[in-house]
Amino acid sequence: MITIPAKTIVSKTQSPGDWFGADYNMNIYRGCSHGCIYCDSRSDCYKNADFATVKVKEDAFRIIRDEPRRKVRKGVISTGAMSDPYNPIEHHLHLTRNALELVNAFGFGVVIATKSPLVVRDIDILKDIRSHSPVTVMLTVTTLDDGLCKTVEPHVASSSERFAALENLAAAGIFAGVLMMPILPYLNDTEENVCGILTKAKDAGAYFTYPSFGVTLRSGNREYYYEHLDRHFPGVTQHYISNFGNRYHNASPHAKKLWSAFKHRCEELGIFYNMRDIISRSKMGYGDRQLSFL
16 A cells, blocks of 8 residues: 555635535545546646556545544535545545545535445445435446446446446435546547436436536646557547647537437436536535534
8 A cells, every 4th residue: 555645635625516516625545546548637737647556645534534623614525536535445445434434423515426336335324424414426427338438447347337336326315426427529429328328327316417528638648548549449539639639628529419418318307417406406405504613
């Protein structure tokens, strides 16, 4: 296990409440072993050259235990933005589980983004948190095709396994859904894929879904992505270079059509897709309370 120094683990978000109602960010791990070829967290700007090696922040449990005491206001803590909180190392370290126990003890809510079915292990704690604060769990799914999933997300559970995890969460009464991003230009940006994910999500009990019909690319991440495109999808890189250049956000050329089909299918299925509506539903029944000083 590799450890790195850390002064803080729970920090205030730049735009409190905008991203699934989260007020704080929590990143226990640094790096990710999932190997997703498109991951923006691999970008040079984050100064994490050995991104595929998961590191643990030193004294993480103590820091997480102490930081909520300093928060003047209770709120919702988000995890999964820079590193999946359920990387394989979590199987035996249980740091995410311990953190959720503290989130529960201090009366905060939680938003979790993951690609791992391991989140199901912590349903018991999520149900306890839900008794006093909002809980939102997002399973990222980008393709219905398990074969394509294995190529673009090689070291993580298949899409089918993630839908099974979603079904378990929904059955337990957890407000859970699908983070449908990124939908990769020239690879999985089809109406069949997008609407198929929505149908499968609804069958699994999803309350919501939130998409991005494109991919972000910048230095470090772009080169890695193109290398894997050349290896698995010869000729696709040239479409990116010709159409996007060095652009940060690379929207699917079918984005407008995909959004229309996506919106129509969500409304048919009764799935929330607007961020404001998702946040409103996740916080239904919970008041705005101050943190009690200990």
